[in-house]
Amino acid sequence: MIKQAAYAVEPWCVREQRLNLDMLAQSESVFALSNGHVGLRGNLDEGEPHGLPGTYLNSVYELRPLPYAEAGYGYPESGQTIINVTNGKLFRLLVNDEPFDVRYGELRSHERLLDLRAGTLTRKAEWTSPADDTVRVSSVRLVSLVQRAVAAICYEVEAVDQPVRIVVQSELVANESLPTAGKDPRAAASLEAPLVAEECVGTDQSVVMVHCTRESGLRVGAAMGHEIDSPDGAIDTEVRDDVGRVTVATRLEPGQRLRIIKYLAYGWSSQRSRPALHDQVIAALAAAKLTGWEGLLREQREYLDDFWAGADVEVDGDAEVQQAVRFALFHVLQAGARGERRPISAKGLTGPGYDGHTFWDTESFVLPVLTYTQPRAVADALRWRHSTLDNARARARQLGLEGAAFPWRTIQGDECSGYWPAGTAAFHIGADIAYAVVRYLSATGDEAFARDYGLELLVETARLWRSLGHHDAHGRFRIDGVTGPDEYSALADNNVYTNLMAQRNLQAAADLAERHPEQAEQLGVTDEETASWRDAAADMYIPYDRRLHVHPQSEGFTEHAPWDFESTGADQYPLMLNFPYFDIYRKQVVKQADLVLAMHLRGDAFTPEQKARNFAYYEALTVRDSSLSACTQAVMAAETGHLDLAHDYLGEAALMDLDDLEHNTRDGLHIASLAGAWTALVAGLGGMRVEDDTLGFTPRLPGGITRLAFRLRYRGRRLKVTVTAHQAVYELLDGDPLEITHDGERVPLDGGAVSRPVTPPPIRPTPTQPRGRVPRHRGE
């Protein structure tokens, strides 16, 4: 587990001041660089030691069979697993006769720094070899947010007190051997040597490799080129069997430096030929070289300056959260910036966890952040979903349903879940996607997207709901036998979250079809069909327990036995690794916000009193064995007036990876939880909601935070909201005048800052959590 002391608390960077080999794998995830297309884990330049070597290209996967002890109709037979592609990060260094390896000799100093404004990972080491020769090694690494195919590294070696012979081997290596995965089913299936060489050529300090995956038939191109600034010496280029190597040999006097700029270019395709891919990557390399190292650094900073200008969040009073939320926003940006019609996966491109799959996390946790900070990435991600509609329609047909059944987990669009009660049955993903469309349209007014992509997504998901549910004898529209967000319940009737989200999906589809009648007609939508959607939405059954005056998460939930929290030890979490699903499913225990998430996303469906009662009821049952919970609990804790608790949950969401709270950051970052840190601040403490197409805020701060300021992009404008203990200030940074709401009151914005008083929350008893599951307290 990463102790937070591992990283210094600074507002704009994550700095590791000494190397801890026990947490190497975790730090590789934390220091991963990506632009959503190419991802490099923060492996040491010299390759070893490593936790998990990782170089990823979005959607480059291999197929693997999904086995079943007892097969069933409609079970996916084949899964997809992200693979470690050709590694271009490697620099092997020989100092006199000793390989530079931090496990030997003496590491006098070692610092790594992820700069959230520069978009670079910097490393500085001073090392004395076992033979007593001392060198300074430094590297600066970036994955370009501007040039999608490009990464670059500036690598330097300096002799300190003695002249040394130096040999640097800059490599491009395919089919690296990987440590085998543990027994945790969340870890990725290990796939050995997935790449078959088609071409490996090198000349003049440049190497190009083209490989093909065995089963999935994807072609991957990688190229490296160099600029070498060396006192003198020899340079050699060789290529052999999955290894391309440029070797620089020289002799350095004390204070003298060898500097190598390495440019990397990647590309992949399921269709393009070997020569086409070869040409594509050397072209990208040429563009990178033309830009040059300094140019790449400059472009990177400009891109990020622009991002932060519309996305930065300032938190005064909690320096850890200040750092963590910027770290979170940086990684959310990295995951989605240049995805461009490829999915944003649960781990981004930071590790092989969950096989590199994309879940509902994307639409429900990641896209809400990008919608208000980098909306173009949202349109791209939803266009990717749209591109998988044929797969989802085929899946719906296979399941006997109309419309589109999107996969619970996938890379390429087909269902890859091998456990249907927590996969296929979680139909809410359709409504989550639909809601992401509605949210994006509301925040951008992008009618071209609505017409060309959004409408079809809404129509096909609405069709799914209409065929999945049915009217009962009382005229209620029921959705039976599905699994909601909480993975500690399954196959229940009338999950409130699912039904409320389906209701909005059906309404929104009917409304958008009405707004785009021609496109709706092309999709075969008739007035009878939209009427049947509106009818189902109006009749949607939302169970309510009149005895307890709370909403059951699903029908019957509140009749079930409560989990025996008193007898459950701290070492028995997460419960799913220590108790059988059968017992977990049938008792009142909640893995992650479900009804509470419904209250956030469909706040209009609950009274304030219901929200308060429901929140308290589910607080006592929610164990947060999922990283997709704390952020939502923060939002509803804030709304129901429990501001210190909201602060605590905010901290948990924000520090998920910097503190390695779930002990699996090694497999990649929890992108959705990181995104949730923003949501906890902006929707939680900032109280941001969009109702009736109007952006509104009900901001309130806990005692531990003295000032919160955040920037948003909204309908072509930039806004800044600043909250202190008693006052909220709204500023329109650019764009046309806009009306927002503060605490439900309309506030016109047309340039200058407008301030409004913060109203104190109602006072209610503080909810309690299950024994041992109280979040870490962050207040004074």
Next chain:
Amino acid sequence: MIKQAAYAVEPWCVREQRLNLDMLAQSESVFALSNGHVGLRGNLDEGEPHGLPGTYLNSVYELRPLPYAEAGYGYPESGQTIINVTNGKLFRLLVNDEPFDVRYGELRSHERLLDLRAGTLTRKAEWTSPADDTVRVSSVRLVSLVQRAVAAICYEVEAVDQPVRIVVQSELVANESLPTAGKDPRAAASLEAPLVAEECVGTDQSVVMVHCTRESGLRVGAAMGHEIDSPDGAIDTEVRDDVGRVTVATRLEPGQRLRIIKYLAYGWSSQRSRPALHDQVIAALAAAKLTGWEGLLREQREYLDDFWAGADVEVDGDAEVQQAVRFALFHVLQAGARGERRPISAKGLTGPGYDGHTFWDTESFVLPVLTYTQPRAVADALRWRHSTLDNARARARQLGLEGAAFPWRTIQGDECSGYWPAGTAAFHIGADIAYAVVRYLSATGDEAFARDYGLELLVETARLWRSLGHHDAHGRFRIDGVTGPDEYSALADNNVYTNLMAQRNLQAAADLAERHPEQAEQLGVTDEETASWRDAAADMYIPYDRRLHVHPQSEGFTEHAPWDFESTGADQYPLMLNFPYFDIYRKQVVKQADLVLAMHLRGDAFTPEQKARNFAYYEALTVRDSSLSACTQAVMAAETGHLDLAHDYLGEAALMDLDDLEHNTRDGLHIASLAGAWTALVAGLGGMRVEDDTLGFTPRLPGGITRLAFRLRYRGRRLKVTVTAHQAVYELLDGDPLEITHDGERVPLDGGAVSRPVTPPPIRPTPTQPRGRVPRHRGE
């Protein structure tokens, strides 16, 4: 599919008058011989052609890994699969230069006959070889019901019109190659060459082989010996690599015969040494030889005469059912006769289907028949369950429960189900076992069994229920999240069958503990504990739908959407092979009697009017995709007055395998459905029930059956009940006087025949079945 015309309709045998190679595998199951310890499929003597070669020893299995696409806590990692052991049935025959193979030359006649009184399989063939030489071949095969380890075959060859050179090779062969299994998950996993040779020796027409399984470490011994009556010629014995062979070469003149008696002996052990097992099988062989062929035939008939004297069922008016019920009783006897603390599996020892596993079928469908016809076999089968209590207790602990959680499917006692929603969650198996104990005790008064075995089984299952359920805020005892008998629903709350069976389990455990206080104390049972069982039983929640006036199968069931039977084609059954579980589970569609089975086994919990309404309601939803349904529907159809429908379901249960109604008789017989034929006749048309420890009958015949007579064993007595259209006659064949009931009225029996009038049933509208699922009509 076997058309019934395949077998002549005769009252006491199953005769196949010509060989149909397309149904060879099915006929191998129909003609299987077994005594519950050793099982031989009805393979042709010469081994080829075959459907599935099969020689089984009860509980000789191999382990195989159970794979999961996504693993979970408590999932079994290893499964057990019955294996084909050393085959001693083989006689290869060479006629001049031509091997006797029914696929070549001309098969002039071929008859096989299973004699249900003699307990033998007889075969007679006349064959002309491609070289135009004609021989008559006959064999008589038996698996001794008296000598557990022994089988024997009398094989004869006769020259017809020309002198012929004859060579017969009588073989013992291990690791036969098997045809690979299809994609149907119900078929067995194919395990290649599971036996490792430890000893293969032969001398003087005898061969002994000892093998060991690779993973499960079971040692299997097999031996053969011969008596050869040959005109002259040479006899040779050789053994090599898993093959032992006794070769007889001779020349036959027309009319002259070669006759070979082959004795086989089998044994196995998980503990005994190679020499011990060697000695055990040659000792069994010696005993068989001492008895001699004629002696074995005589013993077999005596054993069966005794069985039929207490078990025979006569059916006048429906000759097919007459034959089928005797065929059924014969196979039920074969499955359980000499199991002796080994399980009775779903297929008996007739084939590899369901991996040779034992399910709840045994206690719920097979043991009820044996309880009243061969009660000693019931005590043995329940002693086997008792011997697995440690496994079941360990499983309960693993699942976080008290008492014993018996496995859904197993050979040796550990859970082998790889799909927990239809395996582990089907906790009703505990109550099914408990009920089998109660039924056995009530029918035999075997207090020694109650004290030494029954009490512990009841106590440990009661403890399971007490820990599985909980009292809710209304004081009701609920059992949530379990799966009832109907495999087209899963993980529901308060399944009526489960709750009613658990209720009886809890009551019976408390009552028996009260009767055997010392033994109860040894088991740690306190008065507080029995009080808590009685309390839970009294508070048991039985949901009822007041709108429809029916019992929902489980809570909420009647609110679910009905299955769309109108759009479901005949080729889409069984539904589980054509629709996803998620959709099947959440709709009103029933695979097999569930609530209807509850009405049979817990008739006391329903009023006659409820029974009628419930029966009609579930008739319209039940598709009978399981062979465990028709017999129960027959029973409740009869009770609710639908006698023709009862007759139709009786026919379906009885003819399951002779007509191959589920197209999988090839993998083994449906022992529970065969047992159900008896239940349909005796509990259905005979109206037999035991209430308040009194045996009672409410007999009524459908128009198509003119007379029904059945014999029973009950508390050390034999009874005969004869029913005609208007009269029932009760006879006490031996034993002390007894009081029974007829139509609820007490009837004393003390020797002579007592007759009572049959009352006509109430007239109610005939229930309907789902489209295309009406049972075949059997009436006039």
